[in-house]
Amino acid sequence: MAVGAAAARTIMKKNYVRPLDLACGAVDLSHGGGGRAMLQLISEVFGRAFDNEWLRRGDDGAVLPAPAAGERLVIATDAHVVSPLFFPGGDIGCLAVHGTINDVAMMGARPLYLAASFILEEGFPLAELARIVASMAAAAKEAGVPVVTGDTKVVEKGKGDGIFITTTGVGALPAGRELSGANARPGDAVIVSGTLGDHGMAIMARREGLAFESGIRSDTAALHGLVESALAAVPGLRVLRDPTRGGLAATLNEIARQSGVGIVLDEMALPVNPQVAAACEFLGLDPLHIANEGKLIAICAADEADALVAALRAHPLGARAARVGEVCADERCFVQMKTALGGRRMVDWLASEQLPRIC
Amino acid sequence: MAVGAAAARTIMKKNYVRPLDLACGAVDLSHGGGGRAMLQLISEVFGRAFDNEWLRRGDDGAVLPAPAAGERLVIATDAHVVSPLFFPGGDIGCLAVHGTINDVAMMGARPLYLAASFILEEGFPLAELARIVASMAAAAKEAGVPVVTGDTKVVEKGKGDGIFITTTGVGALPAGRELSGANARPGDAVIVSGTLGDHGMAIMARREGLAFESGIRSDTAALHGLVESALAAVPGLRVLRDPTRGGLAATLNEIARQSGVGIVLDEMALPVNPQVAAACEFLGLDPLHIANEGKLIAICAADEADALVAALRAHPLGARAARVGEVCADERCFVQMKTALGGRRMVDWLASEQLPRIC
Numbered sequence: 001m002a003v004g005a006a007a008a009r010t011i012m013k014k015n016y017v018r019p020l021d022l023a024c025g026a027v028d029l030s031h032g033g034g035g036r037a038m039l040q041l042i043s044e045v046f047g048r049a050f051d052n053e054w055l056r057r058g059d060d061g062a063v064l065p066a067p068a069a070g071e072r073l074v075i076a077t078d079a080h081v082v083s084p085l086f087f088p089g090g091d092i093g094c095l096a097v098h099g100t101i102n103d104v105a106m107m108g109a110r111p112l113y114l115a116a117s118f119i120l121e122e123g124f125p126l127a128e129l130a131r132i133v134a135s136m137a138a139a140a141k142e143a144g145v146p147v148v149t150g151d152t153k154v155v156e157k158g159k160g161d162g163i164f165i166t167t168t169g170v171g172a173l174p175a176g177r178e179l180s181g182a183n184a185r186p187g188d189a190v191i192v193s194g195t196l197g198d199h200g201m202a203i204m205a206r207r208e209g210l211a212f213e214s215g216i217r218s219d220t221a222a223l224h225g226l227v228e229s230a231l232a233a234v235p236g237l238r239v240l241r242d243p244t245r246g247g248l249a250a251t252l253n254e255i256a257r258q259s260g261v262g263i264v265l266d267e268m269a270l271p272v273n274p275q276v277a278a279a280c281e282f283l284g285l286d287p288l289h290i291a292n293e294g295k296l297i298a299i300c301a302a303d304e305a306d307a308l309v310a311a312l313r314a315h316p317l318g319a320r321a322a323r324v325g326e327v328c329a330d331e332r333c334f335v336q337m338k339t340a341l342g343g344r345r346m347v348d349w350l351a352s353e354q355l356p357r358i359c
Numbered sequence: 360m361a362v363g364a365a366a367a368r369t370i371m372k373k374n375y376v377r378p379l380d381l382a383c384g385a386v387d388l389s390h391g392g393g394g395r396a397m398l399q400l401i402s403e404v405f406g407r408a409f410d411n412e413w414l415r416r417g418d419d420g421a422v423l424p425a426p427a428a429g430e431r432l433v434i435a436t437d438a439h440v441v442s443p444l445f446f447p448g449g450d451i452g453c454l455a456v457h458g459t460i461n462d463v464a465m466m467g468a469r470p471l472y473l474a475a476s477f478i479l480e481e482g483f484p485l486a487e488l489a490r491i492v493a494s495m496a497a498a499a500k501e502a503g504v505p506v507v508t509g510d511t512k513v514v515e516k517g518k519g520d521g522i523f524i525t526t527t528g529v530g531a532l533p534a535g536r537e538l539s540g541a542n543a544r545p546g547d548a549v550i551v552s553g554t555l556g557d558h559g560m561a562i563m564a565r566r567e568g569l570a571f572e573s574g575i576r577s578d579t580a581a582l583h584g585l586v587e588s589a590l591a592a593v594p595g596l597r598v599l600r601d602p603t604r605g606g607l608a609a610t611l612n613e614i615a616r617q618s619g620v621g622i623v624l625d626e627m628a629l630p631v632n633p634q635v636a637a638a639c640e641f642l643g644l645d646p647l648h649i650a651n652e653g654k655l656i657a658i659c660a661a662d663e664a665d666a667l668v669a670a671l672r673a674h675p676l677g678a679r680a681a682r683v684g685e686v687c688a689d690e691r692c693f694v695q696m697k698t699a700l701g702g703r704r705m706v707d708w709l710a711s712e713q714l715p716r717i718c
Binding site for chain 1: 388391392393394395397398416417418419420421422423424425426428430431432433434435436437438439440462463465466468472474475476477478507508509510511512513514515517518519520523525527528529530531532539540541600601603604605606609613617650708709714715716
């Protein structure tokens with residue numbers, strides 16, 4: 001016995017789902033339940049913003065062209081828990097796209113695809129979700145790296161903090177490229193692609209209510225184009241790394257440890273925006289420890305440094321690139337800095353947390 | 360002026376970090392800060408458990424062999440927010456490995472690599488973290504799918520719920536395999552690989568304090584081996600899907616919608632453990648709507664159904680496989696069930712949330 005027409009009408013009526021109220025609505029637990037409400041959220045918010053052939057299929061994963069013959073696969077993943085969600089220069093959405101693209105790019109790979117997983121807190125305004133997803137979609141489109149698959153979970157009010165986004169990036173690494181934090185050698189030059197501390201100080205200024213006075217903006221940006229420029233100029237580049245959490249200091253200490261070398265920075269050469277320097281002084285922070293989201297550190301042979309700096313400066317995201325130090329033999333793996341006054345001081349990682357939830 | 364020996368000793372002393380107190384310690388914000396404490400957590404907890412050549416490199420991403428020529432790439436991602444974290448038959452750790460391996464396997468692909476991203480709440484006991492990570496590592500090892508890269512963030516107490524884990528899986532899809540929820544055709548057979556509702560009811564029983572009496576255990580398991588057996592027997596398999604959130608009902612409704620067909624289930628044929636049936640009755644739940652984490656739905660041509668059921672039953676994870684229904688032409692895309700009493704009822708998705716945080 002098939003379902004009769006009357007029963008079908010009842011069912012259709014019962015199943016009628018109002019459009020999401022993107023102006024005043026909020027996430028509720030049903031949006032993570034695997035049922036009709038989740039489907040609606042996925043289709044009206046995520047599907048519409050990220051629209052592409054893979055998401056449109058509605059399967060549990062995406063089937064994609066593999067890297068070309070001879071290329072290797074690169075995978076990187078990052079959870080994003082930045083607070084506040086919106087800050088001068090960006091938001092958690094574009095940050096989640098840029099951060100993971102950059103991790104893939106730092107391996108020397110061409111980013112190809114992104115997967116995005118959302119953990120939403122019950123009560124989170126749909127308007128903010130839509131704004132964040134639109135920002136992700138715009139960042140992914142600008143970078144040319146589509147979000148091909150995703151997942152959404154909802155946790156009860158008080159068990160999350162609005163929205164957390166984990167992005168995973170998959171890229172293709174051409175043959176012959178061998179970048180690693182373990183490749184720095186004594187004598188190499190250390191180069192940064194621009195000013196230090198902008199992202200972290202944009203977040204801090206917003207938290208401390210200094211946003212409108214300071215004019216400091218996050219530098220969040222996708223760096224794969226800059227990386228291609230750098231590798232075109234200096235194919236033998238040894239190390240690329242983006243100095244995010246823990247800033248330049250943590251990243252250089254990591255590289256020094258991985259490579260078994262020391263690094264000496266030149267304080268006079270470090271590019272820092274005057275507003276960032278002033279805000280750091282005001283808040284008692286050191287720009288060397290502040291997160292960046294649109295900068296890279298490159299290490300190359302000393303005789304290729306000028307070519308690399310020139311290539312970086314020729315790209316809009318590397319206009320303020322500078323050679324800031326050199327690699328030296330040091331089995332203690334110390335990172336040090338020649339100060340403006342002619343002395344030397346240690347540049348250590350921070351033992352504890354200076355700026356929680358910066359990315 | 361280099362750092363003198365005395366200064367170096369001071370620094371080394373200052374930098375001395377005690378081993379993590381895995382018995383009584385807790386996660387604090389410094390474990391997500393990008394500094395020395397984070398490095399220690401990563402090395403002593405994650406690095407030790409997941410140990411492999413890619414993690415050992417300590418880079419921001421992993422460089423991996425690409426799929427073989429002619430194979431396509433499959434990517435799937437899943438956030439895991441299950442509560443409670445430990446339940447009869449598993450925990451959030453092995454669930455995060457199985458869940459994502461299964462999403463990759465349901466596309467017909469061989470799972471190759473996992474990326475894992477952790478969002479930890481300040482105050483979360485390190486002992487529980489280590490137990491969860493050990494469970495993940497054991498599940499990954501058993502499945503033969505290594506965790507090749509990861510990320511850790513920490514949020515303030517009250518802004519998370521212990522631990523959330525997002526896993527992303529990358530797999531290789533051999534040429535010729537074309538599985539999709541959109542491929543079901545009228546006349547096809549619908550097969551499930553075993554009993555329904557075990558995972559969801561194990562979680563519910565634990566939440567309701569029925570755990571010890573019920574004996575119900577989660578079915579959480581990696582299904583890629585079972586999928587290979589199924590595809591070896593029936594290469595023309597049309598649809599594979601794991602009925603997780605929303606259970607068999609939601610998954611079949613999704614498939615019906617994707618394929619533009621109807622589905623008719625036979626209630627008498629549906630395998631359900633007696634304890635699960637009893638607990639469902641007790642709690643007023645329907646096993647059709649309860650999540651599974653170690654079962655699959657397969658749809659194939661009717662004349663291949665017997666071969667498929669036999670192949671599934673020959674595998675330890677498919678011992679109770681059964682043919683449970685058929686695909687029919689129905690432009691309304693209804694999923695219906697022939698009841699034990701000879702009637703027919705609609706099998707709808709749930710409009711709202713029945714079991715939050717089941718995975």
